[in-house]
Structures are given as structure tokens and as C-alpha cells.
Amino acid sequence: MGTTKVFIYRNPQLSRCPNCSSLATLHRSRARNMWEQIVRKITFLKTYRCKECGWRGFRSTITFTKKSLKAVIIYVSLILLTAWFARYFILNYALN
Ligand SMILES: [Zn+2]
Structure with a gap:
């Protein structure tokens, strides 16, 4: 591939x-x-x-290419996950 x-x-x-x-x-x-x-x-x-x-x-x-749609979904999930972790980290450590 x-x-x-x-x-x-x-x-x-x-x-x-x-x-x-x-x-x-x-x-x-x-x-x-x-x-x-x-x-x-x-x-x-x-x-x-x-x-x-x-x-x-x-x-x-x-x-978007049809083949890449799966990759797009993975990328978007990763971005959302990173954003969620960043938010979690900021709320729990940065504000104390
Ligand atoms: Zn026309």
C-alpha cells in the first residue's frame, strides 16, 4: 500500500x-x-x-477519494480525541 x-x-x-x-x-x-x-x-x-x-x-x-474515506474517519477521530485529551488536561492540571 x-x-x-x-x-x-x-x-x-x-x-x-x-x-x-x-x-x-x-x-x-x-x-x-x-x-x-x-x-x-x-x-x-x-x-x-x-x-x-x-x-x-x-x-x-x-x-475525497472513496478509498480515503476510512482514513478521513480515523483522522477526524484522532483530532477529536486529541482535543478531548487537551481539554481534559487543561481542566485538570492547568487551572489548579
Ligand atoms: Zn451552466
Whole structure:
């Protein structure tokens, strides 16, 4: 087994429009409201607009490989576990 690629970076500008299926017609679009700004900040989703049909919506800039999904779950569990231990340690030792 080689190195597991967890995330594959993908540029939505080069992929097909989900509405009209035109190739490479998507362009980055500015966030129009608070909700879109929040989504853009906390997720991998970005707002895009199709110059062919006018479709507008979120596209992910990162895609998970099927094979890597298990690795992602393990990583997330490890992060949560580390965070929990850090919190436990701080609460029990640092504050005394
Ligand atoms: Zn389109």
C-alpha cells in the first residue's frame, strides 16, 4: 500500500457546470450574504457561477477519494480525541 491521498484538490473552474454540463464555464462568485460568507470560511465550498447558463451555487474545491474515506474517519477521530485529551488536561492540571 502506497501513501493514501486523503484529499484531492480539484479546481471547479475546470469541471462541468452541474446545470448545463458546459465545460470550464464556472467562475468564482462573490459571497452575497452572511450565510455564504460563513460557509466559505468554515468549509471547502466556494460560490461559483456559470457564465453559460447563469447557474450559481456552491462547489467543493476538495474531493475525497472513496478509498480515503476510512482514513478521513480515523483522522477526524484522532483530532477529536486529541482535543478531548487537551481539554481534559487543561481542566485538570492547568487551572489548579
Ligand atoms: Zn451552466
